[in-house]
Amino acid sequence: MANSDPLLLRNARLPDGRHADVLAVEGRIERIAPDIGAPERCIVMDAAGGLVLPGMVDGHLHLDKTLYGDPWMPHPAEPDRDSRIRVERELRKHYDRSVEERAYGLVRHAAALGTCAMRTHVDIDTEIGLANLHAVLAVREKSRHLVDMQIVAFPQSGVVRSPGVAALLDAAIGDGADLIGGIDPIGFDGDLAGQFDTLFDIADRRNVGVDVHLHESGPTGLRELAALANRTKAAGMQGRVTASHAFCLGNCRPVALQRMGELLVGAGVSVATHGGGASPLPPVKALRAMGVTVFAGSDNIRDAWSPFGDGDMLERAMLMAWRSGFRTDEDLGVAFDLVSGAGAAVLTFADHGIAEGGRADFFTVQAETLAQAVVDRPRRSLVVKAGRIVARDGAPTAD
Amino acid sequence: MANSDPLLLRNARLPDGRHADVLAVEGRIERIAPDIGAPERCIVMDAAGGLVLPGMVDGHLHLDKTLYGDPWMPHPAEPDRDSRIRVERELRKHYDRSVEERAYGLVRHAAALGTCAMRTHVDIDTEIGLANLHAVLAVREKSRHLVDMQIVAFPQSGVVRSPGVAALLDAAIGDGADLIGGIDPIGFDGDLAGQFDTLFDIADRRNVGVDVHLHESGPTGLRELAALANRTKAAGMQGRVTASHAFCLGNCRPVALQRMGELLVGAGVSVATHGGGASPLPPVKALRAMGVTVFAGSDNIRDAWSPFGDGDMLERAMLMAWRSGFRTDEDLGVAFDLVSGAGAAVLTFADHGIAEGGRADFFTVQAETLAQAVVDRPRRSLVVKAGRIVARDGAPTAD
Numbered sequence: 001m002a003n004s005d006p007l008l009l010r011n012a013r014l015p016d017g018r019h020a021d022v023l024a025v026e027g028r029i030e031r032i033a034p035d036i037g038a039p040e041r042c043i044v045m046d047a048a049g050g051l052v053l054p055g056m057v058d059g060h061l062h063l064d065k066t067l068y069g070d071p072w073m074p075h076p077a078e079p080d081r082d083s084r085i086r087v088e089r090e091l092r093k094h095y096d097r098s099v100e101e102r103a104y105g106l107v108r109h110a111a112a113l114g115t116c117a118m119r120t121h122v123d124i125d126t127e128i129g130l131a132n133l134h135a136v137l138a139v140r141e142k143s144r145h146l147v148d149m150q151i152v153a154f155p156q157s158g159v160v161r162s163p164g165v166a167a168l169l170d171a172a173i174g175d176g177a178d179l180i181g182g183i184d185p186i187g188f189d190g191d192l193a194g195q196f197d198t199l200f201d202i203a204d205r206r207n208v209g210v211d212v213h214l215h216e217s218g219p220t221g222l223r224e225l226a227a228l229a230n231r232t233k234a235a236g237m238q239g240r241v242t243a244s245h246a247f248c249l250g251n252c253r254p255v256a257l258q259r260m261g262e263l264l265v266g267a268g269v270s271v272a273t274h275g276g277g278a279s280p281l282p283p284v285k286a287l288r289a290m291g292v293t294v295f296a297g298s299d300n301i302r303d304a305w306s307p308f309g310d311g312d313m314l315e316r317a318m319l320m321a322w323r324s325g326f327r328t329d330e331d332l333g334v335a336f337d338l339v340s341g342a343g344a345a346v347l348t349f350a351d352h353g354i355a356e357g358g359r360a361d362f363f364t365v366q367a368e369t370l371a372q373a374v375v376d377r378p379r380r381s382l383v384v385k386a387g388r389i390v391a392r393d394g395a396p397t398a399d
Numbered sequence: 400m401a402n403s404d405p406l407l408l409r410n411a412r413l414p415d416g417r418h419a420d421v422l423a424v425e426g427r428i429e430r431i432a433p434d435i436g437a438p439e440r441c442i443v444m445d446a447a448g449g450l451v452l453p454g455m456v457d458g459h460l461h462l463d464k465t466l467y468g469d470p471w472m473p474h475p476a477e478p479d480r481d482s483r484i485r486v487e488r489e490l491r492k493h494y495d496r497s498v499e500e501r502a503y504g505l506v507r508h509a510a511a512l513g514t515c516a517m518r519t520h521v522d523i524d525t526e527i528g529l530a531n532l533h534a535v536l537a538v539r540e541k542s543r544h545l546v547d548m549q550i551v552a553f554p555q556s557g558v559v560r561s562p563g564v565a566a567l568l569d570a571a572i573g574d575g576a577d578l579i580g581g582i583d584p585i586g587f588d589g590d591l592a593g594q595f596d597t598l599f600d601i602a603d604r605r606n607v608g609v610d611v612h613l614h615e616s617g618p619t620g621l622r623e624l625a626a627l628a629n630r631t632k633a634a635g636m637q638g639r640v641t642a643s644h645a646f647c648l649g650n651c652r653p654v655a656l657q658r659m660g661e662l663l664v665g666a667g668v669s670v671a672t673h674g675g676g677a678s679p680l681p682p683v684k685a686l687r688a689m690g691v692t693v694f695a696g697s698d699n700i701r702d703a704w705s706p707f708g709d710g711d712m713l714e715r716a717m718l719m720a721w722r723s724g725f726r727t728d729e730d731l732g733v734a735f736d737l738v739s740g741a742g743a744a745v746l747t748f749a750d751h752g753i754a755e756g757g758r759a760d761f762f763t764v765q766a767e768t769l770a771q772a773v774v775d776r777p778r779r780s781l782v783v784k785a786g787r788i789v790a791r792d793g794a795p796t797a798d
C-alpha cells in the first residue's frame with residue numbers, strides 16, 4: 001500500500017452514535033459523512049457497523065524494562081522500591097533479548113491494540129548510561145509508522161544520590177529525549193531542593209518538559225507534589241510538567257485535596273496514573289472537576305516491577321473505571337478520555353479525535369457505545385495510524 | 400457424545416509443571432500419567448502442551464439480575480444502595496427477556512469460560528415473591544451439565560423493614576434454595592438482632608447455611624460482622640456461614656483486623672469478595688494467614704448495579720491480584736485459589752482439583768504457568784465438565 005493511498009472506512013458508528021463513512025487522505029480525516037464516494041486508488045474497508053474510536057495514548061510506560069513476549073519470568077518478589085531497583089539492576093544484565101528487540105515488540109503489540117501515541121520513561125543511570133535511551137531512540141525511528149513517541153530521561157536510581165546522573169540526563173536530552181524525569185525527591189533521593197534544582201535547570205536550559213515519579217503517599221508525597229507545582233510556576237513551565245502516580249492524592253483529606261488541586265491547576269501540572277492497583281488512586285473525577293488534567297498509562301508491563309499488563313489501553317480504561325467506581329456511560333467516557341484525549345493533550349499531540357481535519361489515527365471495535373467498548377474491550381477489528389492500516393483483528397499487519 | 404464415553408486429554412501441562420495425559424471416565428479423573436493408552440470409544444483431545452487447570456468457582460453472583468447479552472443499557476446512575484434498590488425494582492418490570500433466559504445465557508457463557516460451580520444470590524421480595532427463585536431453579540436444572548449451582552434466597556429489599564419477606568425466605572428454602580441470605584442488618588434493615596433472629600431461625604429449622612451481604616465499612620460493618628460470627632458460633636453453624644463483601648475488613652486498623660480474623664476463624668465464617676473495585680478490599684493474604692477462608696465471585700454482571708463483568712473468573716483472579724498488589728507466582732496462585740479451590744471448599748464441592756479420583760471439571764489454556772494464566776487470561780481452548788466437553792475456544796458446544 002502506498003503511503004498516499006486514501007482510505008475509506010464505510011459503515012462506521014461514531015462515538016456520538018451517528019452512522020457515517022470516514023475518509024482518510026494523507027494522514028488526516030478528510031471527511032466524515034454518510035455514503036462518501038470512493039476516490040481513485042482508494043482502499044475501502046467495511047466497519048460493519050462497528051464503533052470507530054480515536055487512537056489511544058499510553059501516557060506512562062517503561063519500554064526499556066519490559067519482558068513482554070519473553071518466556072514467563074516469575075516476579076523477583078522484592079518488597080520495596082529500593083530493593084526492586086537493586087534487583088532489577090542485576091537482572092537486566094541477563095535478559096535474553098536486547099532493549100531494542102523487547103521495546104519494539106511491545107510497541108508493535110500496543111499499536112495493534114489501538115495505541116497511536118505513547119510517553120515512555122527510559123532508565124538512565126551510571127551503569128547503563130545512555131544505552132537504553134539509544135535503543136529506545138532507535139525503536140522510535142523504527143516505529144514511526146505505528147506510534148508517536150515521547151521519551152522521558154528517567155533517573156531510576158536517583159539523581160542527587162547518584163553522582164554523574166545529572167550530566168547523563170542533560171546528555172540524554174542532547175541525544176533526543178523529550179523530557180527530564182525524576183523520582184521521589186525526598187523519599188528516595190533524600191534532597192527535595194537538590195533534585196528539583198537539577199531537573200529544572202536542565203529543563204530550562206534545554207527547553208524541555210518534566211515528568212516526575214512521585215510514589216510517596218501521605219505528607220511526604222504532598223510536600224513533593226507541592227514543591228513540583230511551585231517550581232513549575234516559578235519556572236513559567238505551566239502545561240509542561242507531569243506528576244506521575246501521585247499516590248498522595250489518593251488518600252489525603254478533602255481539604256488537602258482541594259488545596260493541592262488548586263495548586264496543580266495554577267501551575268498547569270498534570271497527573272499520570274496507571275489506575276493504582278493496590279496503591280491509593282488519585283480521585284480522577286474530583287481532580288478533573290477542579291481542572292486538573294489526569295491521564296493514564298500502562299506503567300510497568302511484565303517486567304521486574306510488575307507481572308501484569310500488555311499495553312492494552314482499552315483494558316487500562318476498564319481498570320481505571322472499575323477502580324474508580326465509575327458506572328454511568330458518562331463516567332465510562334471519562335475513563336476512555338484518560339487513555340485518549342487527555343493524554344493527547346498532555347503530549348501536545350494535536351488534532352487528536354474523530355473529526356474532519358483530525359489525524360487519521362483510529363480503530364474499530366464491535367460495540368454499540370463507547371461505554372460498552374470500555375467494559376467489553378472487544379477485539380480491535382482494524383487499527384489505522386496516519387491513514388494507514390497497521391493492524392487487523394488485534395494482530396499487526398506486515399511492516 | 401454419549402455421557403459415558405471416556406475422554407483422554409493428551410499432552411497437557413499440569414499446574415505443577417509436569418507434562419502428562421489426563422483420562423476422565425464417568426465424570427472423574429481416573430488417571431494422570433504420561434502416554435496413557437486410549438480406552439475403547441474414548442474421545443481423544445490434544446492439549447498441545449497447554450496448561451490444564453481445575454474448573455473455576457464463582458462464589459458470589461446474581462444470575463437473576465443480569466442483562467448480559469442484552470443490548471447495552473446505560474447504568475441508571477443511582478448514587479447509593481437505597482436508591483439503586485428502588486430503581487432496580489422499577490427497571491426490572493421492563494426487561495425484554497425473562498429471568499430464565501437471561502440467567503441461562505450467562506451460565507452458558509460463564510461455563511464456556513471455565514466456571515464449573517457457582518453460588519448465586521436470587522432476589523426475594525414482596526413484589527416478585529419467589530418468581531425469580533423459580534426461574535433460577537429451572538436454570539439450575541437446565542444447566543446441570545454445565546455447572547453445579549448453589550442458590551441463596553436473598554432479601555435485597557430487606558427483612559425486618561419488609562414485612563412478609565421472612566416467610567418468603569422460609570418458603571424459598573422449601574422450594575429448593577440452598578442458603579438463607581441477608582443484607583446490612585444495621586445499615587439497611589435497621590435491626591441487627593431482628594434480621595439475624597429471622598435468618599438463623601430459618602437456617603436452624605431448615606438446616607441450611609447463611610450468606611449475608613455486608614457492605615458497611617467502619618464500626619457499623621465490624622459490629623455486623625462480629626454479630627454474624629457470634630451467632631454462627633452460638634448456632635453451631637461453623638463452616639456454613641459466609642460474609643459477602645465485608646468491606647469493613649478493608650479499611651480497619653490492624654488490631655481490629657486481627658481480632659476480627661480470630662473471631663471469623665473461631666466461628667468458621669468465610670468471606671466472599673468480588674475484588675473491591677473502588678470499595679475497601681479485605682486484605683486477602685492477611686486473612687488467609689490467620690486461617691480465614693476467602694473466596695471470590697463476580698457479584699453483579701452487567702445489571703442495574705454494575706456495567707462490568709462477563710463472569711470470567713480468570714479475569715476476576717487478575718483483578719483480585721492487581722487490586723491486592725500480588726506480584727509473585729505464589730501470590731498469583733493465591734489469586735487463582737480464590738476463584739477455584741477456596742470457593743469449592745466453601746460450596747462443599749468435594750474432590751475439586753486436577754488429581755486422580757477428582758471431578759473431571761477442568762479447562763485448558765495456552766500458558767506456561769498458572770501465574771501467567773492469571774495475568775494473561777488466555778482463551779479457554781477446551782472446557783470439560785464432569786468428563787464432557789462443554790466448550791471449545793471460549794464458545795459453548797451444542798447442548
